[in-house]
Amino acid sequence: MKHGISIVHRMLPALIVFGMVALLLTPVDALCAAAPASAGAPWWIWVVGLFVFSFILGIVAVLGGVGGGVLFVPIVSSFFPFHLDYVRGAGLLVALAGSLAAGPPLLRKGLADLKLGLPMALIGSVSSIAGAIVGLLLPAQQIQLMLGIVVLGVTVIMITSGRSGYPAVRKQDSLSRALQLSGVYYEEFSKHDVSWQAHRAPVSMLLFLVIGFIGGMFGLGAGFANVPVYNLLMGVPLKVSVATSGLVLSINGSAAAWVYIFNGAVLPLITVPSIAGMMIGSKIGAKLLPKVNTKTIRMTVIAILALSGIRSLLKGFGI
Amino acid sequence: MKSATEASSQNLKPGAKQEGGYADRVHILYAKTLDFVSHAVIVAMVVGYVLYLTGLLPLSIPIDAIAGNWHLSAADMQATLHHPSGWSFVSAPGGVLHGDVISYMSVILLALATLFCLAVAVVVYLREKRPLFFTIALGQFLVLVIAASGIMAR
Numbered sequence: 323m324k325h326g327i328s329i330v331h332r333m334l335p336a337l338i339v340f341g342m343v344a345l346l347l348t349p350v351d352a353l354c355a356a357a358p359a360s361a362g363a364p365w366w367i368w369v370v371g372l373f374v375f376s377f378i379l380g381i382v383a384v385l386g387g388v389g390g391g392v393l394f395v396p397i398v399s400s401f402f403p404f405h406l407d408y409v410r411g412a413g414l415l416v417a418l419a420g421s422l423a424a425g426p427p428l429l430r431k432g433l434a435d436l437k438l439g440l441p442m443a444l445i446g447s448v449s450s451i452a453g454a455i456v457g458l459l460l461p462a463q464q465i466q467l468m469l470g471i472v473v474l475g476v477t478v479i480m481i482t483s484g485r486s487g488y489p490a491v492r493k494q495d496s497l498s499r500a501l502q503l504s505g506v507y508y509e510e511f512s513k514h515d516v517s518w519q520a521h522r523a524p525v526s527m528l529l530f531l532v533i534g535f536i537g538g539m540f541g542l543g544a545g546f547a548n549v550p551v552y553n554l555l556m557g558v559p560l561k562v563s564v565a566t567s568g569l570v571l572s573i574n575g576s577a578a579a580w581v582y583i584f585n586g587a588v589l590p591l592i593t594v595p596s597i598a599g600m601m602i603g604s605k606i607g608a609k610l611l612p613k614v615n616t617k618t619i620r621m622t623v624i625a626i627l628a629l630s631g632i633r634s635l636l637k638g639f640g641i
Numbered sequence: 642m643k644s645a646t647e648a649s650s651q652n653l654k655p656g657a658k659q660e661g662g663y664a665d666r667v668h669i670l671y672a673k674t675l676d677f678v679s680h681a682v683i684v685a686m687v688v689g690y691v692l693y694l695t696g697l698l699p700l701s702i703p704i705d706a707i708a709g710n711w712h713l714s715a716a717d718m719q720a721t722l723h724h725p726s727g728w729s730f731v732s733a734p735g736g737v738l739h740g741d742v743i744s745y746m747s748v749i750l751l752a753l754a755t756l757f758c759l760a761v762a763v764v765v766y767l768r769e770k771r772p773l774f775f776t777i778a779l780g781q782f783l784v785l786v787i788a789a790s791g792i793m794a795r
Binding site for chain 2: 365408411415419426437440447451583584587588591592595
């Protein structure tokens with residue numbers, strides 16, 4: 323019995339990934355995604371399908387070490403009959419819900435840091451509002467095209483960017499000092515206190531401005547970009563970077579979500595099953611995490627991301 | 642930029658502490674608020690969606706009508722169906738006792754969650770007389786209030 327469960331644990335992620343790759347390789351016409359309405363299918367099939375798909379995405383996102391939002395928008399906009407406006411609105415709220423759920427323990431452990439998060443979120447939230455406004459003004463086809471480019475860019479970032487557990491920062495710049503961008507947390511793995519300090523605050527703020535705009539425009543959670551900026555540019559330990567990125571994401575996502583809400587781009591019929599599926603899937607993914615080869619899954623997720631980027635690009639070109 | 646793999650053993654200080662002693666008052670209270678609000682959001686979403694799909698309460702717009710138009714842009718669907726947007730449900734002629742409106746309100750609660758947490762941070766920073774962080778947190782709070790007011794929507 324135990325052996326059987328172990329086989330299921332080993333096979334499940336591979337089957338899920340295989341299914342997603344197969345789905346991505348299926349011609350769009352076969353899935354009726356380009357059809358003008360629900361293509362004759364009753365509405366509940368799409369809603370149940372969205373829940374199941376979000377559930378699978380939630381598992382894959384955790385195993386692949388990416389945020390759900392960045393996978394959600396390109397894939398759902400390619401294969402479901404919903405207009406891109408509602409997919410982006412749901413994508414932002416999916417990312418927001420995920421970061422809110424993960425927040426409390428990370429704040430209590432001193433991993434998510436308000437001193438580090440708030441200045442960047444202040445800039446990022448203003449630009450994410452601007453991004454959302456611009457995104458809703460542009461035609462869907464142009465957004466789809468740009469989304470393809472952005473997703474392919476994210477793929478490149480994921481392939482090329484390294485990660486540093488405890489980057490060394492010898493000297494802070496004056497802005498980082500003024501903002502008191504330093505702290506200490508308890509490293510459970512090595513049973514030590516880890517003190518950290520950040521630098522390069524000015525250039526990082528500029529990058530958060532750009533990241534916020536992109537996140538708002540395409541309805542993406544921007545953890546893929548926040549974490550490298552905190553970790554590799556500012557010299558913040560990886561765990562603090564990941565946790566604080568969630569904090570920033572919750573603020574930026576909330577700001578941009580209001581633009582979508584006021585423009586009627588949030589439909590509970592689509593948004594709620596997406597959030598529920600993604601959250602349940604993430605919890606199962608977190609349980610599977612110690613039992614699977616995450617390196618292989620991560621490479622497959624990168625491949626899925628690349629394929630969905632190409633798919634968005636083609637859809638943007640009307641192909 | 643420093644090498645990504647450059648690790649500093651100087652960062653690691655001996656003398657382990659118990660977990661929980663690393664977050665200051667503002668982080669603890671922020672986390673407590675977030676915990677409460679996120680649980681409230683989950684409950685509201687489940688209840689709202691059940692009411693929406695089961696038809697226990699009447700709907701302001703039938704699900705079939707939404708599904709028949711979800712291929713339209715938000716602006717086009719809004720012009721066709723006048724479904725809830727922003728705070729429109731507050732002054733909706735039929736009131737809020739509709740399954741779809743209650744489900745929509747749960748999404749609004751989700752969008753408001755961060756605002757509640759930031760309000761707590763503003764108050765704590767003010768009481769602790771930390772002017773820099775009070776200003777930043779207040780600025781952030783105001784950005785979200787402006788966003789939630791709909792002034793920035795086109």
